[in-house]
Amino acid sequence: MNQPVFRFAPSSNGALHLGHAYSALLNHSMAQEEGGRFLVRIEDIDTTRCTPMLEAGILRDLEWLGLDWETPVRRQSEHFADYTEALETLVEAGLVYPSFFTRGEVRAYIAEAEAEGEAWPKDPDGVPIFPPVDQERSEAERRQRMEDGEPYAWRLDMEAACRHIGETLFWEEDGEGPEGETGIVTANPRAWGDVVIARKEIPASYHLAVVVDDALQGITHVVRGRDLIYATAVHRVLQELLKLPVPRYHHHRLVLDESGRKLSKSANDTSIASLREAGASPHDIMRMIGFELP
Missing domain, CATH: 3.40.50.620 (HUPs)
Known part of the structure; x- marks a missing residue:
């Protein structure tokens, strides 16, 4: 062992x-x-x-x-090179896309939708799910914007990622899961929408960096606060996409x-x-x- x-x-x-x-x-x-x-x-x-x-x-x-x-x-x-390698794997698989929408544009887009009576969904942290505008851009437009030097972030196409995995994801929880359960917890990554996993100038967000680091360091037990328990679903998706080992989790009280x-x-x-x-x-x-x- x-x-x-x-x-x-x-x-x-x-x-x-x-x-x-x-x-x-x-x-x-x-x-x-x-x-x-x-x-x-x-x-x-x-x-x-x-x-x-x-x-x-x-x-x-x-x-x-x-x-x-x-x-x-x-x-x-x-260790930016480690994150760049992982990001390139996702880019080559077509599972991420460049996102140019600014925070102000996102707020305006959602405000307009809500003004028209649409109940905009929110992620487990209570933040509005990212709109689909950038995901729907053509490859030609994306390339042109990137060549023009526009700031952008890389977002995980969560629906495509879940289809790529093709199975229900779980994690082993030694603490208490989202519903107070202990043991095997079912992940719900779609609840997060298309999360940021990297930016133009930084090749990783917290989500990508933490799963790469845990794998490279051989972490077997991730013990962290309950404020991060729902994020574990995102981490499980990335672990599957990148073929990384899955540690046991324990989300402790705050x-x-x-x-x-x-x-x-x-x-x-x-x-x-x-x-x-x-x-x-x-x-x-x-x-x-x-x-x-x-």
Whole structure:
């Protein structure tokens, strides 16, 4: 049996908060319990917002919490070639298309449809499904726009992707699935519509980068927050299209603020660094998030 491999993969676009602490500690603890490996991966494909200084702060916080991990740390910004290769596979298979619609154009298109009485569908995050305009453009128009240097994103043609796979997708959930179930969960990728998987200047979105990284790093257990549980359906599609191994999933509870909202990096009062500077200890952090060591 292969050794279990767990990972904590923060984005270096801000400081770690209490929710990150819970996820990191849980991954580290589960890796120890399973006699497995624990990796840290820095998700920094957004090279404008992610900085070495913020990355250093993340690693400092994790070390202060008492975690250790294998080195070297994988940084997404150093592996664009891996994502480009995966994207080219999808392009050659005709499963993605260039999307030129701006956010303003999308809002206007949907507003017009709703004004005419159409109930516009939304994805599991509550965001309106992307309109079909770009998907319906001719190949000649697409090529011309790309040659003219127009900004564009690569979107997965979800309907074509699901037809290509030709079977119902599942994942193995060790936590609780979308309906509270444990065990085999049925994926519903069509609920997302045509998601962005890359941009002209960056060869991957979160969806594409995470499945490629998990495969290349041999991740066997993906342990992350329940806010990402529905995105797993998109990841399962990409894993099938790219013929990548499928890890087990565990979507853990979220650490919420006093108003019951999910913590965000903009709320600096919940950052690990600010709490440390205010005199908190690692055990204080564990108590605050309700984490108990085995």
